[in-house]
Amino acid sequence: MSSRALRRLQENSLEQSLAKLGSNEAETESNDDYNRQKAKPVNIFALMAGDDEDEKDSESDHSQSDKDSKEMEPFKTVEKPKPVQSATNSQKKKKSRKNKKDKSAKTKASEVTGKSRKLNEDSAGESDEELDRMLEQFRLRDLAGKKNSLESKLENSDESEGDFDTANEVEDDQNNDPDASSSTDPGFTKFDSFSEYERIFGLIDMRKLNPDNEYKLLFDDLSAESLADVDSMTSTHVSPQVMKQIDRLKHMVRNWGGKDHKTVPNGSTTRRLAFTKIRDDWIPTARGEFVITQLSRQELKDWNAWQRPQDWIDEIERSIKKWEKAGINFFKFEPANPELTRKSMTEFYMSVVLHPDHEALIGLISSKFPYQVPALLQVALILVRQGDKANSNGLVERALFVFDRALRSHIAFNGTSCQLPYIHFFNRQFYFAIFRYIQILSQRGAVATASEWCKVLWSLSPLEDPLGCRYFMEHYLLMNKEYEFMIQLAKSPLINTYADWYTLGMALGIVFSYLKLGLKDSARSELRKAFYHHSEALRSIFVEGGLGDESVVAGLESSEVSPDSVVETKAYLIRMKVLWRGPELNFLYDELFTLFSELKSGRLSTKPSSTFSAESPFFIDGMHVNLLRFAVLSQESPLMACIPEHIWSERDVYEFDVLPPQPHGRETEDLIESVKSFVSENDLTMTRMEMMQDENLLNQITQMSLEQFLQENPNAGPDE
Structure with a gap:
């Protein structure tokens, strides 16, 4: 002392x-x-x-x-x-x-x-x-x-390993409320553990985002020549005549491709691609479509004011200071050529929204605008429905290349170096491109690369989680046997700060990880925690998943089941059988049987079902908007059928921009970017007038042809 x-x-x-x-x-x-x-x-x-x-006592009043x-x-x-x-x-x-x-x-x-x-x-x-x-x-x-x-x-270290507190992390007792919901805290102000970003996302390696590295591990005899042959293949089907034209363009555009297919010009500089490779059928261009710019302090205030319309400006500034102290940087993708982008987006809007025309849309990316990201992603979905997955995958890779070309060399996906607010239109296109690419990688069997991309997708906005990574990413992590990482998440504030962050998938994924590591006591403890938060979902899984008879859970049905729980349970049932087998499935049955027995006898309590009525930009009629986006993007019919009908009819559910953020009023209309933010109204009016004239002319020609036919064939009228 x-x-x-x-x-x-x-x-x-x-x-x-x-x-x-x-x-x-x-x-x-x-x-x-x-x-x-x-x-x-x-x-x-x-x-x-x-x-x-x-030093104050060096002088004395008496002689010594x-x-x-x-x-x-x-x-x-x-x-x-x-x-x-x-x-x-x-x-x-x-x-x-x-x-x-x-x-x-x-x-x-x-x-x-x-x-x-x-x-x-x-x-x-x-x-x-x-x-x-x-x-x-x-x-x-x-x-x-x-x-x-x-x-x-x-x-504290035994109970919660890995909770690192720094000088700028001040956590109140309210942060530990197990039933707290993000619906009443749209600014996520209870989360202060920013050191978690580096702990959870700091190990993301750009090299792991390329599936070639995983293929080398899967196939030991895969030679460099074989990989070079794969790189030289085209991503889509092109004719030999078109390939000759592309080859001539390569000689005109300097620094395009290189030996490893990762060098690309970007204006006056040369960019080294981080996670994509240039394919032979991609048209060489001297400059990229996007530039990435850091958000100003005023832009951050406006974004937070939209998220938290009820909070004072002082509270918003306090949150921004915390981010600055933690070193978090926010960016947005912007068009490098606004006029050219406006023209291409106008044609895209006409071909998709006003007058859907698939052929016109395919022609848009084939000749006029080969790197128009919304059109690339939209055509990729069209090809999937037509059964042409090979060409569809190539279009998604091309869309990712557009963003890779725009990223700065020092940016890393570690949760702090690059966060992308979801209110910006082209930021959302990057989210969608990553989600589609994860689906492609899982179909190809590259689960390690897919799990790494899941972490990237989450790191772009860990708190908002706009595409609901917490609802599905545990599947890819467990398929890749990342059990230690799942246990890290079990103790992380990124899923424990709010009750709705502790999703059904995360909860059961943690139980599964403990089982795989031989820690049955920890698995039982975690399953009890999951049962407290998701008792109704586990009751459905017990019956519909084929674990046990319905008589075991008779009388335990809840009178009010939240729509979120229905969608979340259905999503987990779709992918559950891939993981839960043998001893793990037997363990789940035995423990759930015990928990249901305790619940019937009154020895066990569960979290009451709750609906969210608070006004929040992250909820639609009490349902998490990120869960709804995940359900639509998954393209799973049973899952999409769980979405209420009024959401399909009253909301924008375009495939190129699923349930975009909505402005609160006129003061936030310019803040929230949409496809209309990049559409020229004048060009749109002129294009619609031209289309109407073409339709009138076509009708006149059809009418004249019909009259001429009747004159030439007077007896061709209808029989009486």
Whole structure:
């Protein structure tokens, strides 16, 4: 315990003791021998004295004839016990010099013994005993406090391993509420553990985002020549004539491709691609379609004001300061050529929304705008429905290439270096391209690469999680046997800060991971936690998943089941049988049977079903919008059928932009980007007029042809 803390705790007692020393000055001269025996306790007090007021006591009002009278002088009054503190300061300085440790120890011992002898000549026996008792109490309290602090730290580390607190992380008791919902906290202000970003996403390696590395591990005999042949293949079907034209363009555009197919020009600079490779059928261009820019502080305020319309501006600024302190950077993709982008987006909007025309859309990316991302993703879905998955995959890879070309070289997907707010239209296109690519990788069997891309998708906005990574990514992690990573998530605030972050998939994925690592007790404990939060979902899984008979759970049906739980349960049932087999499935049956029995007997309680009525941009009629987006993007018919019909009819559910964020009013219309933000109204009007004229002309031609036919064939009328 420091001297400063000692004075604060027992200032009154210390002053009283020193006062007694001053009043008993006459008696101390006759007790010289006795005081020499008590020199050691007073020496302890001298060592514990403060050192922050030494310089103020260098002057004395009395002349001092020798060193002994100078040291004894301060104890004649209560106000100035300073020379003893000065001695302590010199001792501390000597003690810090490790290279002179032995010499310092001897000098200090001799000085302290001399000073104690002289101090004791002016102290009383009764006062010394009182000081001894007081100092012993201080010492015992200090040791007890340190012991309790150490035990508390050990307990916390055992219960929650990996919770790292930094100076800028202040967590309140309300953050530990297991039933807290993000519906009442749209700004996610209860989450302060920003060090979790680096712990969870810091291990993402750009090289792992290329499936070629996984194929090398899967096929040991895969030669470099074989991989080179794969790289030289076209991503889509093109004719030989078109390939010759592309080859001529390659000679005109410098720095396109290179030996490893990863070099690309981007204006006046050359960009090294991070996670994509250029295919031979991609048309060379001298500049990319996008540039990535960092959001200004005002843009961050506007974005937060849209998320949290009920909060004061001071609270919003406080959140922004926390992000800045944690080193989090926010970016958005913008068109490098706004005029050209406006023209291409106008044609896209006409071909998809106003007058759907698949042929016109395919022609748009074949000749005019080969790197128009929304059109690439839309045509890719059209080809999937037609059964042409090979060409569809190539279009998705081309869309990812557009974003890879725009990224800065220092940007990494670690949760802090690059976050992309979902309110920006082309940011959303990057999210959709990654989601589609994850589906392609899983179909190809590259589960390790798919799991790595899931982490990337989550890292772009870990708190908002706009495409609902928490609802599906555990499937890819477990398929890749990343059980330790799942257990890391079990103790992470990224899924424990809010109850709705602890999704059914994450909960059962953690149970499965403990089982695979042979930790059955931990698996039981985690399953009980999952049962508390998702009892109704586990009841459905027990029956519909074929685990047990419906009579086991008879009478446990909930009268109110949230729509979220229905969609989430259906999504898990679709992929459950891939993982839960054999001993793991038997364990799940036995433990759920026990839990349902305890629930029937009243020995176990569960979290009551709740619906979210608070106004939040992340909910639609009480349902998580990210769960709805995941359901639509999954293209699973049973899952999409669970979405309420009014959402399909009242909301924008375009495949190129599923359930985009909605403005609160006119003041946020310009803030929330949509496809219309990049459409020219004048060009749109002119195009619609031209289409109407073409339709009228076509109708006139059809009518004239019909009249001419009737004139030439008068008996061709309808039979009477």
